[in-house]
Amino acid sequence: MAGEISDVVNALIDNVDQVIRGKRHQIRLALCCLLTEGHLLLDDVPGTGKTSLAKAIANSIAGDWKRVQFTPDLLPTDITGVMIYDQRSGQFTFREGPVFANVLIGDEINRGSPKTQSALLEVMEERQVTADGTSRPVPRPFFVIATQNPRDFQGTFPLPDVQLDRFALRLTLGYADEATEVSILEGSNRAQRSEELRAVTDTDVLDRTIAAIDDITVAHSIHEYIVRIAGATRNHSDLRLGVSTRGTLALLRISRAYAATDDREFVTPDDVKSLVAPVFGHRVALSAEAELRGVTIDALLADIADSIPVPRTSGA
Template sequence: MLAELHTTVQRIAGNVERVLVGKPDVVRIALVTLLAEGHLLVEDVPGVGKTSLAKALARSIDCTVSRIQFTPDLLPSDITGVSIYNRQDNDFEFRPGPVFANIVVGDEINRASPKTQSALLECMEEHQVTVDGNTYTLDSPFMVIATQNPIEMEGTYALPEAQRDRFTARVSIGYPDPQAELAMVDEHAGHDPMRDLRPVSDADQVRKLVAAVRRVHLSPEVQRYAVELVSATRRLPELRLGASPRSTLHLVRAARAQAALAGRDFVVPDDIHAVAVPVLAHRLVLTAEAQAARRSPVDLIRALLQRVPVPHGAADPTGQWARDNRAGR
């Protein structure tokens, strides 16, 4: 199954990289989030390809996709759906909103009011929607890919901590290097690659891959390492708020997906390291003093990765990783 997973993921990654040139690490985190049954927050300045990443990933999978343009006048019912009175049946009829899709692309999520943003809380955590006392289950796979601009504050609302904590990972695309930008100009100037993008997988196959990721072995030593790493954020004097227990679950799920992408059926500490920054950094709240000192959550997580002891026991059932690690391979 891991061979099929690797082949499918390579096809999806190749599809997305036709649109988002020169950003393989960003595409990797997006795929890790998909396989970990999580949600992705793409946070960066305008024009670097936030929406293109979301749309390319959605279009690469043959499943239901919806796009929500978040605006200040958007209402919760515009997202979840609404009950309408049907005069013929003399009863209320539920009309599903755009959240009833496998992949939901939320563009500029911080332009909607906190009341509207909160409409996604139940969807993202419990994969269900409750309207007028009735609960409706969302189909699997279900993934929210939201974008936001962290620089422009006019007409925006900061994401509540409860909302940020539901995003499994956050990525910042950043500006491309000169070679990648030159390639982008050459390929995109007279042609839109998004038009030619065709699905290379489907919802049923993604469900099978997600099930395979769940079976990736996680040793007790690596479990303790993940817990110790998350717990250490709660003791940092630079933070008002450390990472939550939910973030521990997201961290190990993402590490399982990372291990599967690497072709392994067991998680090693390197997998935790590969996903720790995108999974944990956006959940941390700095103190005023740390902000004045220009400390960043990313720097704090990287420092913890250097400080928290890495387990030396066998990370996999065969003990191969521990032997290789001791040999310095």
């Protein structure tokens, strides 16, 4: 089972790596998020490959994908769809928006207005869109891959906490290292474009893989370990907002996927600990006093994870 999942993920990583060079670990984390049918937030400065990664993942899957460029004048119905009056029938019909796809890429999501951002709340959580009193399911599997620029950039509207909590994982790609960037420049004339990637899996395989990940073994002590880490964020004096139960569920699911991509049938404490920052980092908020002292969320989460006793598990 884990071997089959690992084969699917390795094929996807090799494919995406043709476009996003030198970021295999980040690609693996992104795929772990998607293989649990979670949603992915790519948060970084412009030009680091956020949109290219999103498009490369979408093109690697033989399913429908749509892209929405968020701008201040984008309307909620531009995403979810709109009721249109049909003069022939004299009735209103629903015209589906781009959200009705297997993969929705929301480019620069924090450039959209808060009202437009909120159009994704229902579909990200419930996999459906309600319009004119009727709920319409979106295709499954369904993933949102959103990119955003840092909050201090001009023309951005920070995502509210309730929407951030719907993203299972937040990743920062960072700048390429020197050797990788030199190789990118030297091969720029023949560089692989994300649009040229061939699909290496399809939605049927993804459905089976998502179902198989639920069979990865998780010891009771691992469940307790996750809850204790989350509990520590809720009672920490430097945090005004702790991790929700949705966050603990996301950490559990992605830990399962992370173990499976390592060709293991069980989750270890190290899996959990290595995923605390990308899964919890966007769900917590520093207090004003902590921000003034220069505390960073990643460093604080690392201290919290280190303070929780690591459980001993049999591994099987």
